[in-house]
Amino acid sequence: MTTPGTDGGTRAAEHVPPPPADGVTERRLHPVTPLRRAWAPVAVLVGWAVHDPDQAQRQLTRLTTTHLLIGLAVLIPAAGLYGFLTWWFTHYAVTDTELRIRTGLLFRRTAHIRLERIQAIDVTQPLLARVAGVAKLKLDVIGTGKKDELAFLGADEARALRAELLARAAGFAPETAHEVGEAPARQLLRVPPGVLAVSLLLTGATWGTLLAAVVVPTLLWLATHNLWTVLATALPLVGAAGASSAGRFVGEYDWTVAESQDGLRIDHGLLDRAHETVPPGRVQTVRIVEPLLWRRRRWVRVELDVAGSSNSVLLPVAPREIAEAVVARVLPGVSVPAAPDLSRPPRRAARCRPLWWRGYGLAVTDAVFAARYGLLRRTLALVPHAKVQSVRLAQGPWQRALRLADVRVDTGANKTVTARLRDADEAAGLLDGQAERSRTGRRDAPPDRWMA
Amino acid sequence: METGSPDDAGTAGATDAVVRAREEPVWTGLPPGLLRMRRLLLVVWLGLLALAAGLLPGLFLGPLWATLALPPLAVLGWGWAMLERNWRSWRYAERADDLLISRGVLWREETVVPYGRMQLVEVTSGPVERHFGLASVQLHTAAAATDATIPGLDPAEAERLRDRLTELGEARSAGL
Numbered sequence: 001m002t003t004p005g006t007d008g009g010t011r012a013a014e015h016v017p018p019p020p021a022d023g024v025t026e027r028r029l030h031p032v033t034p035l036r037r038a039w040a041p042v043a044v045l046v047g048w049a050v051h052d053p054d055q056a057q058r059q060l061t062r063l064t065t066t067h068l069l070i071g072l073a074v075l076i077p078a079a080g081l082y083g084f085l086t087w088w089f090t091h092y093a094v095t096d097t098e099l100r101i102r103t104g105l106l107f108r109r110t111a112h113i114r115l116e117r118i119q120a121i122d123v124t125q126p127l128l129a130r131v132a133g134v135a136k137l138k139l140d141v142i143g144t145g146k147k148d149e150l151a152f153l154g155a156d157e158a159r160a161l162r163a164e165l166l167a168r169a170a171g172f173a174p175e176t177a178h179e180v181g182e183a184p185a186r187q188l189l190r191v192p193p194g195v196l197a198v199s200l201l202l203t204g205a206t207w208g209t210l211l212a213a214v215v216v217p218t219l220l221w222l223a224t225h226n227l228w229t230v231l232a233t234a235l236p237l238v239g240a241a242g243a244s245s246a247g248r249f250v251g252e253y254d255w256t257v258a259e260s261q262d263g264l265r266i267d268h269g270l271l272d273r274a275h276e277t278v279p280p281g282r283v284q285t286v287r288i289v290e291p292l293l294w295r296r297r298r299w300v301r302v303e304l305d306v307a308g309s310s311n312s313v314l315l316p317v318a319p320r321e322i323a324e325a326v327v328a329r330v331l332p333g334v335s336v337p338a339a340p341d342l343s344r345p346p347r348r349a350a351r352c353r354p355l356w357w358r359g360y361g362l363a364v365t366d367a368v369f370a371a372r373y374g375l376l377r378r379t380l381a382l383v384p385h386a387k388v389q390s391v392r393l394a395q396g397p398w399q400r401a402l403r404l405a406d407v408r409v410d411t412g413a414n415k416t417v418t419a420r421l422r423d424a425d426e427a428a429g430l431l432d433g434q435a436e437r438s439r440t441g442r443r444d445a446p447p448d449r450w451m452a
Numbered sequence: 453m454e455t456g457s458p459d460d461a462g463t464a465g466a467t468d469a470v471v472r473a474r475e476e477p478v479w480t481g482l483p484p485g486l487l488r489m490r491r492l493l494l495v496v497w498l499g500l501l502a503l504a505a506g507l508l509p510g511l512f513l514g515p516l517w518a519t520l521a522l523p524p525l526a527v528l529g530w531g532w533a534m535l536e537r538n539w540r541s542w543r544y545a546e547r548a549d550d551l552l553i554s555r556g557v558l559w560r561e562e563t564v565v566p567y568g569r570m571q572l573v574e575v576t577s578g579p580v581e582r583h584f585g586l587a588s589v590q591l592h593t594a595a596a597a598t599d600a601t602i603p604g605l606d607p608a609e610a611e612r613l614r615d616r617l618t619e620l621g622e623a624r625s626a627g628l
Contacts, residue, residue: 142594307594389569389595393562400560410595435550435564439624 026091026102030134030152033090034083054228092150094164099139101148111148113141115169116448119282120309123158123275130273137161140309142412162277166262169279171449185258185265188326191316193253199301199317200249202293204377209241252316259329261451266314280450282306283330284387284413286314288323290378302327305413331384337363337370342380348402349421362419367441369409369434371419381417383409385441391434393427400424407431477545477552486604487539489584491532498528544602549624551591551617553600565600568624569593573617575610589613 049056082105090103099113120140129135134152141148153161163182200206217234224230253270263279289301300323302315314330315323324336342361349357361372361380369388372380388409395405405427407419422430506521537557545552554562570591577587587610591600605613 389593390563390565390598390600392564392598393560395560397558400558408597410593410597412594414596416595416597431562431564435566439549439566439568 024093024095024100026093029087029090029092029150030154030157031087032132032134033087033152034080036083036151094161094168096168099165101150113139113148115165116171117141118165118169118279119306120279120311121162121165121277122311123162125155125269125273127271130271135159139165140306140311142308166277166279169449170262170451172451183260183262185260187256187258188329189255189257189315189318189322191252191255191318195299195317196249196252196255199294199299200245202297203291204293206241206245206248209237209244213237213241248316252313255316257315257326263450264314264330266311276311278304278306278309278311280332281448284383284411285415285417286327286331286382288327288336288380288382290380292376295378304330305411305415307412307414309413327382331368331382334367334382334384335365336380336382337365337368342370342372345404345421346423349404352399352402352404352421357421360420362422364430364433364437369417369419369437371409371417373418373420381415383411383417385434385437387411388434388438388441391431391438393431395424395427407434409434477547479543479545479552479554482539482542482602482604483586483606483609484539485584485586485606486542487536489580489586489604490535490539493580494528494531494535498524498531502528539604542603546613546616551600553602563598563600565591565593565598566624567617567620570617570621573614573621575607575614577607577610587611589617591617 085105086103089105090101092102093100097115099115101109101111101113103109103111118139118141122138122140123135124138125135129152132152133155135155135158136149136151137153137158138149150158150161159182166183167176167181213234216237217230220233221230250270251272252268255268256266258265258267263277263282266274266276266278268274283304284307285305287303287305289303290299291301294300294317298320299317300315300320301313301317302323303312304314305312315326318326327336328334339361342363345357345360349360353360356375359373359375359378363370368382368384370380370382372378389412390410392408392410393405394408399405399421403424404421405424407422407427407430409417409419411417419427419430502521502524505524506518509520510518538555541557541560542555544554549568550564550566552562552564554560571594572592574590574592575587576590581587581604585607586604587607588601588603589605589610590602591598593600602610602613
């Protein structure tokens, strides 16, 4: 094991041809893993009870103690055995170019993940896993489901494995990849808890869900006086309200963004800790969101899209200038166009989308296609030209009458950025120009193996 | 130069074609087979509907009720004209570096896919399409939103297009 974070300075891009990948050592997950599977039967029972509370209550009253004991005596060993067997039959191995995961008890599944295709690596530690000193390693690859995770590994092992995978993905020589260790990280930003709390208080969604959680069950109670109906609606609403306020605070607590040679590091979480790594050149789109109530404080939220990844937040809240500096690090060579630089749709767009047309804006620079939308919650979406997969021009009948058209830019993260209601001639020019720019933009882009 | 549709490329000079491709792409329309197929399907389905709507009430409720067959027939006539308009609107152009697909009459849409972004080119042909000697070419990029399909091509042309696109895609491959 290497000591993370200390010896990363010795990284040098040596290039030695890889030796044949024989003698690959397979490893097993941490022995605590079977306990994770033991949850499954309990979860099924709870799910059934929540899904159909009346039935569940009736069944519960019919159960006697002996029934319960027999049930437990069958369930617990069965769950334990299942957990043990899945653990026993799960192996992983790191080769020069691939991570191989072999798993499955009845249905065998072998996944070979090509390391240069990795879009992001996350090490997450749910609360219980933190107590047990283990962590989950999740790999984001395009086109696969969420199955490709290694849960659980020892916390140190997970970090060492992440460092090794990243070093190999970066193109370090196979012999040294083991010893490279984690690249040193330079902290870009840390969100203070106070700012995060205030930002959540200033978010409409927080209050909206809280209000709904109070008002809707009350009204239902007045209307029906049926406890079950009220509970069935109140519980999801309260859950949503909790998730959008306290849940977000807990999840985004201590948000730290750091930069290293291996790309962007995002660490966050109060109870569940998550450590995300996005290698260089993987970011497909960046969105700068500016809710109405944050505007006076000049705060913004920054979201990003990586292909095949569920991570989407880059900064939960940050002052605009700092956020723009971070975006410039994430998308090298990109400067966020200032509000006055965005060109608005022509005035006649007001007849197509009254009021909202004022929110629309577009700027095309050497490096990015930037489109703004939203009236209250302003969002500026940036797509580097190198990440554009296809360009579309769409025009409805009403838009055609007004000589307007939308230009849509599709990216690999399955997100489409739309420049709405542009002048038809301008849109045609954009369509042509954007195809050209996205073609040439790719030439200067760094290689997939960023250290090679 | 690899510009223009096969029948036009010979007439224009090589450099001329490049200049022209930047300004004005050489569009290719769809063969009439697709229109024939769609019209036949329209006539079959709406004809059956009109027959059912006219005959059954006409027999059981009285002859006046047979006029219920008129709305399906009106839709048929309207659809007959619409299908042609829609068919005419479909066209594609192979440029030096990207493929253009344009379609739609009221809701117009024009798609540009750089060859380097193509992940997969598919030629599909259902039973009805096969009967009419038609095939569709579908392009996939890493973005699922890229909806680049050219329907109703001759199978030979579809295969030529597929091979050419694959070849160009390999030559200009750019990944994500």
